[in-house]
Amino acid sequence: MRVKVRYFAAFRDDTGCSEEFVDSAGSTTGEVFEQCRSRHQGLHRHQASMVAVNDEMAQWDTPLADGDEVLFFPPVAGG
Amino acid sequence: MRVKVRYFAAFRDDTGCSEEFVDSAGSTTGEVFEQCRSRHQGLHRHQASMVAVNDEMAQWDTPLADGDEVLFFPPVAGG
Amino acid sequence: MNRFTVTHDTIALDAFRRGMDDPSCGAYVQFEGRVRNHNEGQPVLRLEYEIYEPLAVKEGERILDEALARYGVEKAAAEHRGGLMGLEEVAVVVGVSAAHRDEAFAACRYIIDELKIRLPIWKKEHYASGEARWVNCQRCASAHDQG
């Protein structure tokens, strides 16, 4: 399965990358994130990080399909 | 004791009067109001009515002195 | 500098808000009370506010001071319009600037609630039927008379 991954804000700084393609053996957003972590040492999943798939908010166990676009969001500005 | 009495809003409509002088045997704002009621049939002291003396908020048992200006306020607009 | 003011013209909202700028504040909350086209089922054409200005200003300033002390906000101001006004016109505006939004919301709410019950200001509604009536707050109207 091949998905497109996009990093925002602090995640873009952490990875030095704004988007990349990932060939994944995993099948969920969480598994793809772990794979990205192994590729980018600075990347960490803080508790308030969020994920979206194809411009809809998703969960960390949301299943992915080939061609999906996965958005990794670091914690938002909040307060 | 002679005081000046001023009526506002609905009280002015109730009395047909915006101000008048009252020679009073009473000594408090409440007593002067009762005297005014006997003079103006339409005048009633609703629970939320307020009174001021010489441009300071007062109570219904505030003592008065000769020459004081007493302001009778019907219930305010509120809500 | 008065922070509570009474006007008999249109309230100058832009000037009011410019006066509330404060570089230390991340939050600004503004409340506007406007003339609405109905009350208790009756169509309203316009409102008239009678204000006893000397005491309204004194008590208004006091309420603003209380809000500053109670909530620790940086700036608070309010302006009330008197006289006749038409639909959608602003009768009263309250503004609060604070470092954070918690206290800005709380102080703004406190101020408008206190202004409404403590200031010598009376509202007369003019209806489409041609009638006009002094309006009291519902809490007061439902209370028993004392005499």
Add this chain to the structure above:
Amino acid sequence: MNRFTVTHDTIALDAFRRGMDDPSCGAYVQFEGRVRNHNEGQPVLRLEYEIYEPLAVKEGERILDEALARYGVEKAAAEHRGGLMGLEEVAVVVGVSAAHRDEAFAACRYIIDELKIRLPIWKKEHYASGEARWVNCQRCASAHDQG
């Protein structure tokens, strides 16, 4: 008609408020989030907001719908600015028109609270020291990391 909008220019507050007029509404509450000159003791020179617009707009509209349904208010709108902005500039504005002030205050508060935690919007503070830093909400920062 979008009620949640994103802009990269100065937020047009006058136009925003004009859009909130409603003759059936006696209460209007507006919240403005502004750039303040300090955070946690550090002098701030300017802010930068990164917004992922497609999802921010979708989720923003959802939050406005929730507020209308939950509080029964007549109108609700919000606008968020992205990019660099200086001190005292408005980063976000929320407006609510309602028949009465209770629900106008409650809905306005609900909207800004939800926007702050649910929208994909990130804030970078640029300090007088020349440094810049992404800022998270304190609640999130104090929580433990998951990995």
